[in-house]
Amino acid sequence: xxxxxxxxxxxxxxxxxxxxxxxxxxxxxxxxxxxxxxxxxxxxxxxxxxxxxxxxxxxxxxxxxxxxxxxxxxxxxxxxxxxxxxxxxxxxxxxxxxxxxxxxxxxxxxxxxxxxxxxxxxxxxxxxxxxxxxxxxxxxxxxxxxxxxxxxxxxxxxxxxxxxxxxxxxxxxxxxxxxxxxxxxxxxxxxxxxxxxxxxxxxxxxxxxxxxxxxxxxxxxxxxxxxxxxxxxxxxxxxxxxxxxxxxxxxxxxxxxxxxxxxxxxxxxxxxxxxxxxxxxxxxxxxxxxxxxxxxxxxxxxxxxxxxxxxxxxxxxxxxxxxxxxxxxxxxxxxxxxxxxxxxxxxxxxxxxxxxxxxxxxxxxxxxxxxxxxxxxxxxxxxxxxxxxxxxxxxxxxxxxxxxxxxxxxx
Numbered sequence: 001x002x003x004x005x006x007x008x009x010x011x012x013x014x015x016x017x018x019x020x021x022x023x024x025x026x027x028x029x030x031x032x033x034x035x036x037x038x039x040x041x042x043x044x045x046x047x048x049x050x051x052x053x054x055x056x057x058x059x060x061x062x063x064x065x066x067x068x069x070x071x072x073x074x075x076x077x078x079x080x081x082x083x084x085x086x087x088x089x090x091x092x093x094x095x096x097x098x099x100x101x102x103x104x105x106x107x108x109x110x111x112x113x114x115x116x117x118x119x120x121x122x123x124x125x126x127x128x129x130x131x132x133x134x135x136x137x138x139x140x141x142x143x144x145x146x147x148x149x150x151x152x153x154x155x156x157x158x159x160x161x162x163x164x165x166x167x168x169x170x171x172x173x174x175x176x177x178x179x180x181x182x183x184x185x186x187x188x189x190x191x192x193x194x195x196x197x198x199x200x201x202x203x204x205x206x207x208x209x210x211x212x213x214x215x216x217x218x219x220x221x222x223x224x225x226x227x228x229x230x231x232x233x234x235x236x237x238x239x240x241x242x243x244x245x246x247x248x249x250x251x252x253x254x255x256x257x258x259x260x261x262x263x264x265x266x267x268x269x270x271x272x273x274x275x276x277x278x279x280x281x282x283x284x285x286x287x288x289x290x291x292x293x294x295x296x297x298x299x300x301x302x303x304x305x306x307x308x309x310x311x312x313x314x315x316x317x318x319x320x321x322x323x324x325x326x327x328x329x330x331x332x333x334x335x336x337x338x339x340x341x342x343x344x345x346x347x348x349x350x351x352x353x354x355x356x357x358x359x360x361x362x363x364x365x366x367x368x369x370x371x372x373x374x375x376x377x378x379x380x381x382x383x384x385x386x387x388x389x390x391x392x393x394x395x396x397x398x399x400x401x402x403x404x405x406x407x408x409x410x411x
Contacts, residue, residue, distance in 0.1 A: 050104055051112045052393055054119050056333050057101055058131035058132035060383060063339030064094040065138040067376050069145045070346040070369055074364040075353055077238040088149050092141040093186035098139050123187025129174045134202045134217075134340070136167030141206035157213055164203065166209060168230075171199030189248040190255065191337075193241050198268045201234035203227065205276035205347075219288045224280070231276050238269040245334030249363050256395055260324035261334040263317035264341045270310040278351030296355050303352050310345050331382040333392065338375035354375065 068090035077083050085186065109116045119125040140163025148156035178196035187193075207227040214220045245266070281299035284290040321329075346368045353361035386392035 055128040058135040059336035061135040066343030073350045088146040127195040130199040133171030133199040140164045168203040191265040197237035200230035201272045204231040208279035257329040261337045264337040266327030267341035271348040335379040
C-alpha cells in the first residue's frame with residue numbers, strides 16, 4: 001500500500017475558508033461521525049483471517065451438493081414425503097456456500113496475493129484447485145436435478161450452463177497445469193493428486209444433463225462427444241495416477257494421520273465414471289442412434305466391475321481410517337473426503353439399479369447414502385465448530401523457538 005501523495009503539479013495550499021470551516025452552528029463531518037481506531041483494526045483482523053483460506057475449502061461445497069443430488073435419485077425417493085424438498089434445500093445451501101467462498105477467495109487473492117501464489121505453486125496445495133472446478137460443476141448440475149423445483153427450469157438451465165462452462169474450463173486447465181507442476185516440483189505422491197484429473201470426469205457425468213436442452217443434431221452430439229472425451233481423459237489419467245498412489249502406500253506405509261481420509265478420494269473417479277456411463281446410455285439412442293440395449297450393456301459391463309473395485313477400496317480405506325482414528329487422528333478439512341467421493345458411488349449405484357432393475361443395487365445405493373449423510377453431518381458440525389473457534393483458519397503453528405510470522409497486510 002502506498003501513501004496518498006499529491007499529483008504532479010497539484011497545488012497543496014489550504015482549501016478556501018468557506019469550504020474548510022464549518023457553517024456556524026454546525027459540526028464538521030469528522031466531528032459528527034468520529035471514526036473509532038478499532039474499526040480499521042477489526043477490518044484488518046477479518047481480512048487477516050482469510051490468509052490461510054486455501055482452495056481445499058471448496059470441498060464442503062462439493063460434499064453438500066452431492067447430498068442433495070444423490071438423495072433425489074434414490075430408488076423410491078418420489079414416494080418419500082418431503083425428501084425432495086430437503087434435497088432442494090441442501091442444494092440451496094451448497095449454492096450459498098459456493099457464492100460465499102468465491103467472494104472470500106477473491107478477497108484472499110486481493111489482500112493476500114503472496115499466500116495465494118504460494119498455494120498455487122505448492123505441489124501439496126495446488127491439486128485442490130480441482131475442487132474449485134468440481135464445486136462449480138456439481139452445483140450447476142444440482143440446479144437441473146433439484147434446484148429447478150424452486151427457481152424454475154429457465155433459471156436452473158442458465159445457472160447450470162454458466163457453472164458447467166466455468167467448471168469445465170477450470171477443470172481442464174487444472175488437469176494439465178497441476179500434473180505439470182507435480183512433475184517439475186516433485187511433490188510427495190498422495191491421493192490428493194487425483195483431484196485435478198477427476199474434475200473432467202465430473203463434467204463428463206453432469207454435462208449430459210444439458211444435452212436434451214440443446215438443439216437436436218450437431219449441438220447435442222458435440223456436447224455428448226465432448227463429455228465422452230473428458231470421460232476418457234480423466235479415466236486414463238486416473239489409471240496413471242492410481243498405481244503411483246498405491247505404490248506410495250505399499251513402499252512407505254500408511255499416510256500421515258491427517259491425510260488418511262484422502263484415501264476416500266480414490267472412490268471419486270470410480271463412482272463418477274459409473275454415473276457418466278449410465279448417462280451416456282440414457283442419451284445414446286436418441287442422440288447417436290445407438291440401440292438402447294447395446295448402450296445399456298456397455299454401461300453395465302463397465303459400471304458393475306468398477307463398482308466392485310470401489311467397494312473393495314472402500315473397505316481398505318475404511319480400515320486405514322479406523323486405524324488412524326485409534327492412533328489419535330483428529331478432525332481436519334480432509335474429513336470432507338468422506339463425502340463427495342462416497343456420493344459419486346451412490347449415484348453410480350443408482351444408475352446401475354435403473355439400468356439392470358436389480359434390487360441389490362438399490363439396497364447398495366441406500367446404504368451408501370446413509371454413510372454419506374453421516375459423514376456429511378460429522379464433517380459439517382466439526383467445520384462449523386472450527387470456524388467459530390477460529391482454529392480452522394489459523395495459520396500453521398510455528399516450531400518452538402521459531403520467530404512469529406509477520407502479520408502485515410500483503411497485496
